[in-house]
Every structure is written in C-alpha cells, then in structure tokens.
C-alpha cells in the first residue's frame with residue numbers, strides 16, 4: 372500500500388553556456404577588438420500549480436527535472452541562447468521543501484491557486500566571452516569563462532489538497548459514496564476499509580454554486596500519531612474550510628466512532644478541530660439504522676453541536692444530501708471570503724533574481740592541510756569553488772586572473788601562514804594547482820604553458836596547472 376501525497380524529486384537548473392574568445396576581423400586590421408560573445412544563461416526550474424492534477428502520483432514515474440543549458444557564445448559578439456526554463460506541473464496545494472532544509476526553515480514554495488508559479492532552482496550564469504573582459508588597460512583580452520553550473524537540489528513535495536469541504540469519518544462510513552453523489556467524481560468504493568488510498572476531489576454543483584469536496588481515506592484511532600493510514604491524509608483537511616463528518620449509522624457504536632474521529636482531529640491540529648463541521652448521519656436507508664439516530668442526536672446536542680448541523684442522510688439513495696450541501700453552503704457563507712488557504716509561510720519567488728545563484732563571498736573559505744599525510748591542501752568555499760569551475764584554463768589570462776583572486780581573497784596568504792611549501796599540491800574546487808614561491812608573471816606563464824603542453828590542450832575543467840605565487 373502506498374500513498375502519493377508526498378514525493379521526492381531532483382531538480383537542476385541548466386548550466387550556463389561557455390564564453391567565446393574571438394577577435395574582430397577587418398580588412399587592413401590584423402587584429403581587431405575582442406569579439407567573443409557570452410554564453411547564454413541556463414534555464415530555471417519552476418513549479419506550476421496545474422488544476423488538472425490532484426495527486427503526486429506522476430512523480431513515481433519521473434523524479435529528475437533538468438532545465439536546458441545555455442548555448443555557447445560565438446564570434447562577432449554573438450551571445451549564446453538562454454536555456455529554456457522547465458516547468459514542473461504540481462497539483463494545487465503542493466508544498467515544496469528543500470531536502471536539506473534546516474529545522475523550522477520556511478518551505479521553498481507553496482502552490483495553491485491554479486496557474487500559480489514559483490521558482491525552484493536557477494540556471495547557471497553564462498560564461499563571459501573575451502569582449503566582456505575588455506578594459507582600458509587590456510583592450511585585447513584573451514580569456515573567456517566556462518558557464519556556471521546550474522543549481523541542483525533534492526526537494527520534498529507534500530500535497531495538501533485544496534477543497535471547500537473536507538469529508539472525514541471512520542473507514543467504511545460512506546465518505547466516497549457521499550462524494551460520488553454530490554459530484555460527478557467516481558471514487559473507488561468497496562465494502563472494506565481503506566478503499567480510498569488516494570484522496571479524491573469532486574466538484575459539486577447545486578443552486579448555481581460550485582463547491583469542491585475532498586474525500587480522504589478513513590481515519591483510524593491513533594491516526595494523528597502516524598498509526599494507520601489516516602495521518603497521511605489529515606493534512607488534506609487542513610486546506611478545507613468546512614468539514615463533513617460522516618457517521619456510519621449501521622456501526623455498532625456510531626457515537627464512539629464520532630468521538631474517536633473528533634479526538635484524532637484535535638490531537639492532529641486544533642485549527643482542524645475548530646473548523647465548522649456538519650455531522651452527516653449516514654446509511655439511514657438501512658432498516659434499523661435510524662434507531663440510534665435520536666440517541667446520537669441527543670448526545671451531540673448535549674456536546675454543543677447545533678441542531679442545524681446534524682443531518683440524517685443516505686449517500687446511497689441521495690436522501691438528505693441536498694439539505695446537507697445547502698447547510699455547507701450556509702457555513703461557507705459565514706466564513707470570511709478567502710482566496711485560498713495557505714498553511715505555510717513560504718514566500719514564492721516569481722521573478723528570477725538578477726544575480727548569480729551564489730551569493731557566497733570569495734573570502735569565505737576553509738583550508739584542510741596535509742590530506743592523507745601528503746603535501747596536499749584543499750581549499751573549500753562556495754564562491755572560490757564556483758570561480759574555479761568557471762575558469763577556462765585554456766587561456767593564460769584566465770589562469771592569471773585566478774591567481775589574482777587567490778591573492779585578493781586572502782587564500783594565498785592563509786596558505787602561506789599554514790606553511791605551504793614549494794611543490795605542494797593545492798586543490799581548489801575541481802582544479803589542482805602546484806604551489807610555487809616564485810610569484811612572477813613569467814614563472815606563472817612558463818608553468819601554465821608547460822601544463823598546457825602536457826595536456827595537449829585537450830582537457831577542460833579538471834585542469835592541473837602549476838601555480839606561482
């Protein structure tokens with residue numbers, strides 16, 4: 372038995388395209404200005420509330436969602452095309468949390484109204500082409516960046532159905548049958564407990580009004596504590612504005628059933644228990660079931676349930692169902708108008724921020740020394756790691772720029788303070804560097820050329836080049 376109101380998915384923004392190194396070619400000008408275009412930004416991943424969905428079952432079949440990468444930059448300052456965004460359709464009422472969210476952290480998004488969108492992951496920034504590196508001092512830069520990797524994450528989805536009316540009651544009380552009779556929905560109905568495994572939504576039309584009903588699997592005692600299936604589904608009721616409490620009139624103890632459900636609701640969430648509720652005493656078409664009705668009615672009145680909120684019905688024959696729906700309309704009318712009930716403090720991001728995905732600082736890093744007893748150092752930090760990944764080691768100027776950043780960020784100083792020595796290996800992100808005490812540009816150039824020669828200029832990214840500081 373599985374239920375599909377939670378799911379775990381993998382999201383990845385598209386990688387940025389690589390920047391290009393090119394120069395303008397003009398007649399009589401041997402070497403024109405830099406003309407390498409930027410790579411395109413990678414596509415973002417969005418969640419979109421799709422009213423045609425009412426479960427997360429689709430995420431059994433597909434759990435990976437990757438947006439398209441940006442195109443590479445070209446010559447003549449042609450920028451790469453932006454990668455297309457990817458939209459992940461989710462049923463209205465879906466909450467998205469990052470899997471590694473801290474305790475108490477607000478969810479990433481809560482999609483309630485049909486068509487509502489929220490940004491989940493950004494694509495990577497496109498790498499800059501050499502035209503973008505032109506400065507007064509360097510008007511013929513020969514370097515370009517790799518695109519930034521798109522952000523990736525695992526996310527947990529939770530569905531809390533959006534409905535006007537939540538139908539609660541013990542298993543077999545007739546909840547699904549009631550949903551079927553008030554709406555065109557055809558929920559699964561059978562003569563054993565827990566026929567309903569996936570919550571059903573039904574649209575009821577009466578008196579020119581449309582009301583959405585949610586039928587959830589029966590609640591068992593202990594449901595609030597996670598015993599039985601009911602707990603999984605109680606959350607759906609949180610979204611509904613009023614409740615119908617279906618009581619099985621043919622049960623040996625209808626009042627006991629009623630009390631057990633009320634207890635579950637209160638233990639799960641007091642806000643849930645405080646929702647307006649109508650008691651539908653069901654199956655009155657069965658001979659003898661009416662016998663207890665008066666008794667149960669008296670007991671409910673004694674507990675403060677209003678007379679108008681206790682109705683005898685037969686979901687099977689439809690008897691008493693119209694007055695029941697009208698009573699629900701009246702209760703809904705008493706409530707303040709509400710667009711949609713939000714249950715979290717998620718702040719949906721609807722416009723991608725105009726900045727890189729990472730707001731990490733370049734001077735925030737850690738150094739691990741002497742890994743495995745070797746003369747190897749590892750520098751970690753979100754910003755410096757990203758910088759290393761975007762550095763295109765094919766170009767000497769990119770390597771020189773990287774060295775400058777090591778200086779400016781304080782990483783070189785920190786390494787010296789920790790006792791780095793000539794010939795030591797320094798790992799920064801995906802790049803492996805060899806430490807040299809000779810800080811001159813000439814030494815760096817020689818080392819870079821040596822490294823390129825050894826590589827045949829073939830490899831990208833996980834480059835190894837001697838580093839002189």
Ligand SMILES: Nc1nc2c(ncn2[C@@H]2O[C@H](COP(=O)(O)OP(=O)(O)OP(=O)(O)O)[C@@H](O)[C@H]2O)c(=O)[nH]1
Nearest residue numbers: 542543544545546547548565566567589654686687
């Ligand atoms: N005679 C009679 N039988 C009914 C009535 N309502 C429901 N039933 C029967 O009761 C059984 C259970 O009905 P369901 O609608 O599946 O009950 P449920 O509350 O949805 O049950 P779960 O999904 O298991 O929690 C079925 O055999 C229905 O045909 C009614 O008004 N009269």
Ligand SMILES: [Mg+2]
Nearest residue numbers: 546547566567
């Ligand atoms: Mg059912």
